[in-house]
Amino acid sequence: MRNKKILVVYFSKTGEQYSVGNITEGNTAIVAKMIAEQTGGSLFEIKLKNNTYPVAYTALTEVAKAEKNSNARPEIASDVSDFDSYDVVFIGGPVWWEDLPMAVYTFIDKHDWSGKIVVPFLTHEGSGLTSVPNNLKNATGAEMLDGLAIYGHIAQNERNKAKENVVNQLNKLGF
Numbered sequence: 001m002r003n004k005k006i007l008v009v010y011f012s013k014t015g016e017q018y019s020v021g022n023i024t025e026g027n028t029a030i031v032a033k034m035i036a037e038q039t040g041g042s043l044f045e046i047k048l049k050n051n052t053y054p055v056a057y058t059a060l061t062e063v064a065k066a067e068k069n070s071n072a073r074p075e076i077a078s079d080v081s082d083f084d085s086y087d088v089v090f091i092g093g094p095v096w097w098e099d100l101p102m103a104v105y106t107f108i109d110k111h112d113w114s115g116k117i118v119v120p121f122l123t124h125e126g127s128g129l130t131s132v133p134n135n136l137k138n139a140t141g142a143e144m145l146d147g148l149a150i151y152g153h154i155a156q157n158e159r160n161k162a163k164e165n166v167v168n169q170l171n172k173l174g175f
């Protein structure tokens with residue numbers, strides 16, 4: 001894996017989050033930066049074009065549930081211009097209702113995944129990987145490696161522990 005060109009794509013939400021209070025750097029963003037640092041990959045954050053997500057956690061859960069139920073594809077603000085040049089793409093986000101935020105699927109739908117190796121990474125508060133790796137397999141059709149699952153509050157509040165976990169999991173995958 002060391003000679004591969006690596007992209008680390010993620011969605012992450014600041015504001016009020018489950019078990020960590022009001023955060024200014026999202027849990028998944030913290031993990032994404034660890035992965036990019038460890039692998040030498042390029043970072044890309046998926047941002048919404050019209051970011052109307054509520055800051056408050058409970059209100060956000062309602063919006064997220066409606067988006068999931070309608071299989072929405074919220075418009076995203078920008079894209080990776082040299083996507084085709086990457087060999088390995090880490091795709092990350094928070095677990096939202098046992099899935100990824102729909103904006104991640106907006107990003108996926110925009111690209112040709114043939115020949116890519118995809119590695120899911122998620123932050124969560126108990127669900128673990130859920131069916132996300134399977135959903136990503138279906139959405140991309142790409143070769144998949146085992147996913148990384150990290151507790152959001154550990155990424156946020158115990159960074160050394162989170163980093164050790166991330167590095168161990170990456171090593172097992174050959175990064």
Ligand SMILES: Cc1cc2nc3c(=O)[nH]c(=O)nc-3n(C[C@H](O)[C@H](O)[C@H](O)COP(=O)(O)O)c2cc1C
Nearest residue numbers: 012013026027028094095097098123125126127152
């Ligand atoms: C809308 C919403 C739905 C969530 N659903 C789940 C869930 O199904 N399972 C789970 O373990 N955590 C769930 N969580 C907790 C998040 O996965 C967790 O707080 C995550 O680390 C947030 O990452 P972020 O700061 O990068 O957005 C949910 C959080 C939100 C806001």
